[in-house]
Amino acid sequence: MKRIIVQQLTKTYGAGVCAVDGLSFTVHPGRVTGFLGPNGAGKSTTMRLVLGLDRPTSGTATIEGRGYASFRTPLRHVGALLDANAAHGSRTACDHLGSLAAANRIPAGRVEEVLGEVGLASVAGRRIKTFSLGMKQRLGVAAALLGDPEVVMLDEPSNGLDPEGIIWIRELIRRLARDGRTVLVSSHLMSETSTFADHLIVLGRGRLLADTPMQTFLNDRGAARVRIRTTQPARLLDALVHRGYATVQDDDGLIRIDGLKAEKVGAIATQHGVPVLELADEQPTLEQAYLDLTAEATEFVSISASKSLEG
Ligand SMILES: Nc1ncnc2c1ncn2[C@@H]1O[C@H](COP(=O)(O)OP(=O)(O)OP(=O)(O)O)[C@@H](O)[C@H]1O
Numbered sequence: 001m002k003r004i005i006v007q008q009l010t011k012t013y014g015a016g017v018c019a020v021d022g023l024s025f026t027v028h029p030g031r032v033t034g035f036l037g038p039n040g041a042g043k044s045t046t047m048r049l050v051l052g053l054d055r056p057t058s059g060t061a062t063i064e065g066r067g068y069a070s071f072r073t074p075l076r077h078v079g080a081l082l083d084a085n086a087a088h089g090s091r092t093a094c095d096h097l098g099s100l101a102a103a104n105r106i107p108a109g110r111v112e113e114v115l116g117e118v119g120l121a122s123v124a125g126r127r128i129k130t131f132s133l134g135m136k137q138r139l140g141v142a143a144a145l146l147g148d149p150e151v152v153m154l155d156e157p158s159n160g161l162d163p164e165g166i167i168w169i170r171e172l173i174r175r176l177a178r179d180g181r182t183v184l185v186s187s188h189l190m191s192e193t194s195t196f197a198d199h200l201i202v203l204g205r206g207r208l209l210a211d212t213p214m215q216t217f218l219n220d221r222g223a224a225r226v227r228i229r230t231t232q233p234a235r236l237l238d239a240l241v242h243r244g245y246a247t248v249q250d251d252d253g254l255i256r257i258d259g260l261k262a263e264k265v266g267a268i269a270t271q272h273g274v275p276v277l278e279l280a281d282e283q284p285t286l287e288q289a290y291l292d293l294t295a296e297a298t299e300f301v302s303i304s305a306s307k308s309l310e311g
Pocket residue numbers: 013014017018019037038039040041042043044045046
């Protein structure tokens with residue numbers, strides 16, 4: 001299977017905007033690579049450069065060394081969903097996919113197959129302009145899958161999807177990787193990315209901030225945290241605060257302690273004769289780890305967020 005290889009990629013728009021700045025990374029087959037970064041970090045620009053929709057100012061973005069434009073039937077090698085609104089609204093879903101299939105020497109029967117796969121079989125003859133955003137997203141995914149490509153790139157694929165659609169796209173993404181394909185998926189939704197990504201590439205202001213397995217990213221960035229539930233929270237809180245640990249108590253009596261492991265908290269509880277109902281180390285969330293990494297690289301922070309950063 002082919003890799004996406006980005007080497008020293010730079011894209012400057014007009015006089016001042018450096019959307020992508022000396023970027024190098026490789027997206028490998030057989031796993032899902034989550035592509036993360038704040039608004040304006042350069043994710044879409046990078047994907048557009050891989051697809052030959054824009055020319056790099058310098059550097060290269062290739063499929064195993066070959067530029068996208070050099071493929072005579074590109075959809076049989078690379079499938080991508082970038083903009084769900086890109087399809088002509090006056091065409092039917094079937095016509096739209098049919099013309100893509102013809103241009104890429106893909107058997108016409110494949111159109112019906114992918115429409116079924118994305119759940120649009122019953123609206124195949126409807127004009128695309130009558131589709132909801134979620135339906136357009138599904139059609140974009142159908143176009144990406146049409147040529148049974150080895151490489152799949154999806155930009156915000158769950159945009160506009162209902163809860164059932166979100167589960168569907170997650171499973172589809174996982175399956176594409178299990179098939180051995182090279183899968184790059186951008187998203188702003190951290191909780192969702194953590195359900196499908198094996199590996200992460202994080203951009204900030206056009207530069208590479210991280211290129212790492214997701215579990216390593218979580219372990220390296222997330223602080224240790226324990227949660228404990230007891231019948232005597234006040235007594236335990238007393239003992240913990242006395243030792244100088246930061247604690248937070250939820251309304252339902254659950255206590256969270258930063259910077260400690262469950263073993264240590266259990267020992268303190270035992271020492272003070274506090275009965276324990278629940279005790280566990282908490283896995284750091286992708287959101288915490290990501291915010292920690294990107295705090296300094298965020299181009300568009302809200303006014304309240306920037307005030308709290310200054311404070
Ligand atoms: N055609 C263009 N002309 C001028 N500037 C552009 C153009 N396309 C993108 N940019 C700028 O390049 C930077 C990167 O944009 P890009 O859309 O790649 O970021 P992104 O990470 O995909 O953001 P988002 O998460 O908001 O989709 C931004 O500052 C953006 O304004």
